[in-house]
Amino acid sequence: MSQMTPQEIVHELDKHIIGQDAAKRAVAVALRNRWRRAQVAEPLRHEITPKNILMIGPTGVGKTEIARRLARLADAPFIKVEATKFTEVGYVGRDVDSIIRDLMETAIKDLREQDMARHKMRAEDAAEERILDALLPPARDVAYQLAAETSAKPEDSATRQKFRKMLREGALDEKEIEIEVAAMQATAQIFAPPGMEDLTSQIQGMFQNMGGGRRKTRKLKIAEAMKLITEEEAAQMVNEEDIKQRALASVEQNGIVFLDEIDKITSRNEASGGEVSRQGVQRDLLPLVEGTTVTTKYGMVNTDHILFIASGAFHLAKPSDLIPELQGRFPIRVELTSLAVGDFEAILTATDACLTRQYQALLATEGMEVNFTPDGIRRLAEIAFQVNETTENIGARRLHTVMERLLEEVSFDAGKYSGQHVSVDAAFVDARLKNLAVREDLVRYIL
Ligand SMILES: Nc1ncnc2c1ncn2[C@@H]1O[C@H](COP(=O)(O)OP(=O)(O)OP(=O)(O)O)[C@@H](O)[C@H]1O
Numbered sequence: 001m002s003q004m005t006p007q008e009i010v011h012e013l014d015k016h017i018i019g020q021d022a023a024k025r026a027v028a029v030a031l032r033n034r035w036r037r038a039q040v041a042e043p044l045r046h047e048i049t050p051k052n053i054l055m056i057g058p059t060g061v062g063k064t065e066i067a068r069r070l071a072r073l074a075d076a077p078f079i080k081v082e083a084t085k086f087t088e089v090g091y092v093g094r095d096v097d098s099i100i101r102d103l104m105e106t107a108i109k110d111l112r113e114q115d116m117a118r119h120k121m122r123a124e125d126a127a128e129e130r131i132l133d134a135l136l137p138p139a140r141d142v143a144y145q146l147a148a149e150t151s152a153k154p155e156d157s158a159t160r161q162k163f164r165k166m167l168r169e170g171a172l173d174e175k176e177i178e179i180e181v182a183a184m185q186a187t188a189q190i191f192a193p194p195g196m197e198d199l200t201s202q203i204q205g206m207f208q209n210m211g212g213g214r215r216k217t218r219k220l221k222i223a224e225a226m227k228l229i230t231e232e233e234a235a236q237m238v239n240e241e242d243i244k245q246r247a248l249a250s251v252e253q254n255g256i257v258f259l260d261e262i263d264k265i266t267s268r269n270e271a272s273g274g275e276v277s278r279q280g281v282q283r284d285l286l287p288l289v290e291g292t293t294v295t296t297k298y299g300m301v302n303t304d305h306i307l308f309i310a311s312g313a314f315h316l317a318k319p320s321d322l323i324p325e326l327q328g329r330f331p332i333r334v335e336l337t338s339l340a341v342g343d344f345e346a347i348l349t350a351t352d353a354c355l356t357r358q359y360q361a362l363l364a365t366e367g368m369e370v371n372f373t374p375d376g377i378r379r380l381a382e383i384a385f386q387v388n389e390t391t392e393n394i395g396a397r398r399l400h401t402v403m404e405r406l407l408e409e410v411s412f413d414a415g416k417y418s419g420q421h422v423s424v425d426a427a428f429v430d431a432r433l434k435n436l437a438v439r440e441d442l443v444r445y446i447l
Pocket residue numbers: 016017018019020058059060061062063064065066260261311347351395396397
């Protein structure tokens with residue numbers, strides 16, 4: 001569990017998200033409260049439930065990003081769900097418990113990846129041996145076979161050592177070998193009747209188990225085989241039962257569910273017709289947020305301490321249009337502001353993985369040096385802002401489309417610019433975007 005103080009958490013979030021201080025503070029406190037709760041003795045600890053957060057703000061201003069970064073900081077299982085998905089016709093009756101099941105899947109996947117990464121070196125060694133066995137079948141490698149008969153761990157024969165060296169140097173990468181690998185598992189897609197998703201996951205699990213253990217000989221390039229077998233070996237080294245237990249604990253104690261578009265399931269904009277009632281969805285969500293037990297294929301998950309962060313623009317509806325029980329479960333309200341030109345400038349240049357740095361790194365791989373001058377950044381930010389104002393305000397997402405358009409030509413002809421220096425200043429930006437930005441008809445399609 002993260003032991004970071006709220007100040008430290010905000011400091012970390014500042015590296016990725018510009019502004020939105022209130023939201024950062026709220027999530028930082030929520031995270032710290034988990035640690036605080038863990039220090040409280042039972043039985044009081046049991047009574048302390050998370051204070052869920054409602055983020056209010058227009059699209060593309062950092063709501064999801066804050067929640068996602070927080071989860072990453074805390075190494076917490078995270079899932080983003082659109083609340084409206086449960087009102088769609090195709091989802092009639094789809095139970096909201098699937099949120100927790102999906103969260104569990106994410107936790108399992110993350111832990112498995114972490115464990116496999118930990119075993120990577122050992123797995124690579126094992127893969128190397130298997131490939132060497134395929135190249136030099138022990139039966140034919142007389143020296144190896146003799147050694148194997150006399151000692152527990154046979155010494156390498158000279159040939160085997162030579163091949164190992166070549167393998168490590170990549171000299172054999174392109175050579176093809178035939179090697180036995182686990183047969184691909186066909187994943188059966190089963191469509192369950194409403195409310196029966198749990199059964200589906202059990203049936204799917206059964207199919208997967210039935211397919212387990214089957215092997216198949218495949219012809220592969222050594223480089224590919226090495227990758228595949230390393231993964232296979234690493235997968236065998238992880239302890240699935242241990243992962244399951246850790247994932248259950250992690251979801252229950254650290255899980256974060258981000259419920260987007262919560263404003264769209266208020267009854268204020270209730271539509272009639274085939275849709276599932278919005279209030280109905282709120283009622284379905286309530287037990288999850290209040291604390292219930294959900295059956296997953298890995299075991300029962302108690303949702304008492306999962307942190308819920310709901311978000312919405314609340315242009316038409318207000319938080320008070322939510323059913324009272326749900327309002328009470330989201331006591332912390334924070335507003336996120338829309339982004340101004342200055343924010344766009346900072347988003348373009350001041351975060352750890354800001355867009356300008358990304359493009360610089362990408363184009364540097366082609367031997368091109370790109371630099372962005374302050375007046376160039378300013379123009380870009382102004383144009384993005386202006387386009388948001390004249391068409392649809394999609395927040396910082398606009399920077400992606402504008403930036404892509406700006407560098408489209410340079411990106412395409414990168415080979416031509418190799419070894420050159422490209423300076424993106426105001427004139428460069430104007431030359432490529434100015435005319436576009438004033439033509440409203442074009443803007444809608446291009447920027
Ligand atoms: N304040 C910000 N600082 C840095 N980057 C931002 C900021 N706001 C948005 N972005 C970037 O814009 C993109 C969209 O942001 P995000 O997903 O957080 O939107 P959102 O507010 O959750 O909107 P929606 O409710 O539509 O999902 C992300 O790539 C994010 O990195």
